[in-house]
Amino acid sequence: MDIFDYSGNTLFCEKVKIEDIVSEVGTPAYIYSKSAILARYRELKTAFQDVDTLICFSVKSNSNLSLCKVLAEEGSGFDVVSGGELFRAIKAGGDPSKIVFAGVGKTDKEITYALENDIFMFNVESLAELEHINVLAQESGKVPRIALRINPDIDAKTHAKTTTGKKENKFGIDFTEAERIIKQSALYQNVALCGLHVHLGSPIYTVDPYVRALKKVVKFVNNCRDAGLDIEFMNIGGGYCISYSGEKVIGPKEYALKILPLVKEMQCNLILEPGRFIVGNSGILVTRVIYTKETVHGKKFIICDAAMNDLIRPALYDAFHRIWPVNTAIRMPKVENSDKSPLKTGMDLVDIVGPVCESSDVFAANRALPRVKEGDLLAIFSAGAYGFSMSSSYNSRPRPCEVLVEGDRYCIIRKRETYEDLVRGENFT
Ligand SMILES: *Cc1c(COP(=O)(O)O)cnc(C)c1O
Numbered sequence: 397m398d399i400f401d402y403s404g405n406t407l408f409c410e411k412v413k414i415e416d417i418v419s420e421v422g423t424p425a426y427i428y429s430k431s432a433i434l435a436r437y438r439e440l441k442t443a444f445q446d447v448d449t450l451i452c453f454s455v456k457s458n459s460n461l462s463l464c465k466v467l468a469e470e471g472s473g474f475d476v477v478s479g480g481e482l483f484r485a486i487k488a489g490g491d492p493s494k495i496v497f498a499g500v501g502k503t504d505k506e507i508t509y510a511l512e513n514d515i516f517m518f519n520v521e522s523l524a525e526l527e528h529i530n531v532l533a534q535e536s537g538k539v540p541r542i543a544l545r546i547n548p549d550i551d552a553k554t555h556a557k558t559t560t561g562k563k564e565n566k567f568g569i570d571f572t573e574a575e576r577i578i579k580q581s582a583l584y585q586n587v588a589l590c591g592l593h594v595h596l597g598s599p600i601y602t603v604d605p606y607v608r609a610l611k612k613v614v615k616f617v618n619n620c621r622d623a624g625l626d627i628e629f630m631n632i633g634g635g636y637c638i639s640y641s642g643e644k645v646i647g648p649k650e651y652a653l654k655i656l657p658l659v660k661e662m663q664c665n666l667i668l669e670p671g672r673f674i675v676g677n678s679g680i681l682v683t684r685v686i687y688t689k690e691t692v693h694g695k696k697f698i699i700c701d702a703a704m705n706d707l708i709r710p711a712l713y714d715a716f717h718r719i720w721p722v723n724t725a726i727r728m729p730k731v732e733n734s735d736k737s738p739l740k741t742g743m744d745l746v747d748i749v750g751p752v753c754e755s756s757d758v759f760a761a762n763r764a765l766p767r768v769k770e771g772d773l774l775a776i777f778s779a780g781a782y783g784f785s786m787s788s789s790y791n792s793r794p795r796p797c798e799v800l801v802e803g804d805r806y807c808i809i810r811k812r813e814t815y816e817d818l819v820r821g822e823n824f825t
Contacts, residue, residue: 496543527584
């Protein structure tokens with residue numbers, strides 16, 4: 397997190413003071429570091445360089461055009477899950493021949509749009525979808541590459557709402573069904589069935605679920621080859637973890653060490669779909685304290701101008717984000733996880749909440765925080781992934797602006813929404 401670091405009691409992003417940015421752009425504001433994004437991308441690329449690897453940035457983790465452009469210029473491909481994300485990836489300069497398309501509910505319109513743009517590969521999640529693609533491909537005279545998304549029935553030991561590879565999840569095709577599809581692959585003359593895909597969920601803090609899933613897949617790849625079908629591409633999805641607490645977590649090298657031997661055994665080219673790993677710790681959400689409030693029961697609330705509509709992860713997944721004042725003489729602890737943080741002098745135990753009319757609009761409960769007052773700025777760390785991209789205008793709150801920092805410069809890469817933006821497209825009957 398050293399890209400976002402304190403110097404002289406004030407928080408910087410790269411070489412720019414956070415308070416200088418927000419004095420111009422206002423709050424709440426998402427602030428991203430370009431060099432952090434590139435460093436993470438390159439770290440992953442280097443770790444997996446032993447095999448032919450295509451990195452497809454997961455657009456849903458952060459779909460801002462300028463941010464995607466940074467990655468496109470670095471040579472990244474994109475993982476999209478809707479026609480809208482495909483539109484964004486292309487508009488950002490993404491090379492269609494490096495775009496993979498997942499999702500259980502691709503409509504004919506979305507499939508046609510992807511065919512028109514000659515994307516690299518469809519990650520197919522059901523027999524019905526395969527049949528639709530086969531028909532639409534014939535109509536368009538194209539032969540798209542297909543990877544079957546396998547549901548390997550592996551528990552990735554992450555939050556129930558972010559687990560995707562268990563048999564009760566809606567994602568992917570189980571091995572029995574996949575086997576059947578392979579056997580009758582001659583029926584699908586208009587597609588090139590040449591890949592397999594697994595995405596287990598997110599974030600995954602050990603390499604073990606990947607290893608267990610891949611071991612199952614290795615066998616399947618061999619079965620496919622015995623059936624005369626060459627599997628050239630193995631896509632192992634995303635889910636690579638980041639540290640939300642400052643604790644050390646495993647990184648690309650550790651993942652690669654265990655994953656690469658299995659991919660080599662399969663003799664496949666590799667596709668990765670990282671989202672959170674690249675952008676999660678590359679962005680923060682800055683918010684201003686509107687009020688402080690203490691109840692007669694002694695409970696202290698810090699009410700800030702960001703809310704669950706801007707960053708929904710705490711409300712949706714009970715996710716932990718570090719929060720610290722932008723200006724403070726008290727150093728942020730190196731590691732901080734939820735309720736165990738020490739309460740030093742000058743600090744209060746507080747609930748940090750937003751103005752939205754929901755009891756779940758809480759960023760942190762019982763959190764030790766240096767004492768703050770009205771008008772002070774707070775930084776919510778590790779907010780670059782699934783932050784703005786999951787935001788809404790619930791409570792008719794205009795969504796925040798987004799800012800990209802590069803060295804000692806910054807620019808607004810998405811304007812703050814206005815009241816007029818909120819009602820755009822609405823008509824009186
Ligand atoms: C969400 C998603 C990803 C990205 O997951 P991260 O945890 O952000 O790396 C990759 N692949 C698929 C299919 C996804 O749905």
